[in-house]
Amino acid sequence: MGGNEPFLIAEVGQNHDGSLGAAHAYIDAIAKTGAHAVKFQTHIACAESSAHEPWRVRFGFQDATRYDYWKRMEFSERQWIGLLEHSTERGLVFLSSPFSLEAVELLDRIGIPAWKVGSGEVTNLPMLERIAQTGKPVLISSGMSTWEELDEAVLTVRRRGATVVLMQCTSLYPCPPDKLGLNILAHARDRYDCPVGLSDHSGTTYGGLAAVALGAQFVEVHVTFSRDCFGPDVATSITISELKDLAQGIKFIHTAVTTTVDKQAMVEEMPEMRRVFGKSIFAARDLPAGLCLTERDLAFRKPGIGIPARRYRDMLNRPLRRAVMANEPLKEDDLEPAQPA
Numbered sequence: 184m185g186g187n188e189p190f191l192i193a194e195v196g197q198n199h200d201g202s203l204g205a206a207h208a209y210i211d212a213i214a215k216t217g218a219h220a221v222k223f224q225t226h227i228a229c230a231e232s233s234a235h236e237p238w239r240v241r242f243g244f245q246d247a248t249r250y251d252y253w254k255r256m257e258f259s260e261r262q263w264i265g266l267l268e269h270s271t272e273r274g275l276v277f278l279s280s281p282f283s284l285e286a287v288e289l290l291d292r293i294g295i296p297a298w299k300v301g302s303g304e305v306t307n308l309p310m311l312e313r314i315a316q317t318g319k320p321v322l323i324s325s326g327m328s329t330w331e332e333l334d335e336a337v338l339t340v341r342r343r344g345a346t347v348v349l350m351q352c353t354s355l356y357p358c359p360p361d362k363l364g365l366n367i368l369a370h371a372r373d374r375y376d377c378p379v380g381l382s383d384h385s386g387t388t389y390g391g392l393a394a395v396a397l398g399a400q401f402v403e404v405h406v407t408f409s410r411d412c413f414g415p416d417v418a419t420s421i422t423i424s425e426l427k428d429l430a431q432g433i434k435f436i437h438t439a440v441t442t443t444v445d446k447q448a449m450v451e452e453m454p455e456m457r458r459v460f461g462k463s464i465f466a467a468r469d470l471p472a473g474l475c476l477t478e479r480d481l482a483f484r485k486p487g488i489g490i491p492a493r494r495y496r497d498m499l500n501r502p503l504r505r506a507v508m509a510n511e512p513l514k515e516d517d518l519e520p521a522q523p524a
Contacts, residue, residue, distance in 0.1 A: 187441075188434065189380075190380070191220070191391075191433055192221075192401065193404065194222040194404065194416075195209045195405075197224060197256055197414050198408075199223075200413060210270050210273055211273065213423070214274060215427070216423060216430050218430055219275070220275055220278050222299060223278070223280075224279060225279045225281050225286040226253045226286070227257060227282070227283050228256075230283035230285040231253070231282040231283040231286070232250055243413060260289055263290070264293050267295070278296075279295060279299075280299045281310070281314075284309065284310055297320040298319055298320070298322065299324070299350075300314065300321060302324040302382075303327055303354075305328040311336055312343065315339060315340040316343055320345065321340045321347055321348070322380070322401065322403075323336055323337070323340070324350045324352040325349060327354050330374075333349070333375075347375060348377060348378045349371045349380075350380045350381065350382040350403060351367045351380070351381050351394075356416075356418060356419045357384055358384040358390075363393075365394060368397055368398065369398070379398075380394070380399050383403065383404050384419040386418060386421060387421065388428055388429040388432065391432075395440075396440060405419050406426050408423060457487055460487070461492075462483045462487060463483070463487050463512050463513075464489060464490045464492055464494070464495055464498060465511065465512050466509055467480055467481055467482040469506070469507075470506065472504065473503060474502065474503050475501065475502050476501055483495070484510075488512060489512035490512075490514070497521060501518045501519055501521055503519075504516070505517060
């Protein structure tokens with residue numbers, strides 16, 4: 184994870200809507216886009232939610248309460264193993280955010296390769312401590328945390344020997360551009376001396392592309408088959424075709440910003456282009472021998488086979504040695520030597 188090329192995480196989140204078949208279909212679709220990882224969310228409703236949760240209300244046609252919705256999002260351990268194996272077969276790193284200690288234990292048992300900690304879990308230090316004990320990399324989303332809380336979370340993970348990636352995240356769904364917080368990337372990199380990334384909820388490809396241009400090494404976006412799908416994550420998601428565009432754009436931008444170009448050498452390697460598109464000095468009209476050239480006698484036209492147009496001042500007030508026809512390129516031998524100033 185996190186080699187030279189920025190690491191693109193496609194989060195299915197809850198967009199599978201509780202369907203195991205849809206979850207596997209997302210893996211197949213994401214594998215064709217150029218993304219590096221597929222991410223889910225591991226919910227165990229009774230372990231992460233209490234009756235005091237204000238979200239225990241109806242918000243769709245199928246579920247009486249949000250708790251019932253979380254229940255519907257659950258998969259068995261065997262099913263999670265199947266999703267991990269399928270992801271690996273398709274060349275994707277499998278990730279899933281836990282929302283309880285029980286979910287951490289489940290994911291650790293099945294062999295998850297790294298951890299993604301959602302914004303709401305950053306202050307859940309018992310869970311962070313358990314995650315860090317595995318020694319696997321920990322990606323921490325910053326969306327709901329103060330700097331002090333992030334300091335504590337990073338220290339908690341590092342004390343147990345795990346590496347940290349800090350993901351700038353704004354917990355607005357969808358997130359408008361003026362709240363994306365791209366300026367925080369550099370600050371977080373300096374503050375924690377660690378790789379940084381963007382967990383983007385804008386529902387566009389723009390944030391991820393901008394983050395990579397600013398040096399982000401990780402980009403995470405929600406994905407959906409269609410913006411007409413049901414679910415709380417859909418409004419913050421991009422489509423599968425947009426994910427492919429994002430993957431290609433990240434490669435393009437990363438190459439552009441990390442490749443050094445020698446301007447002089449590059450120009451010297453294109454003599455034919457300079458000939459074809461460069462402008463030379465031509466006679467603007469029939470010019471008799473002996474004429475002292477003025478600006479109105481000169482025209483500037485392609486190709487660049489004669490005296491370059493940038494030298495036009497050197498031509499002024501110099502007598503012609505021979506007559507030159509209109510539209511004929513001027514040559515140095517056509518002119519008397521320039522007089523000393």
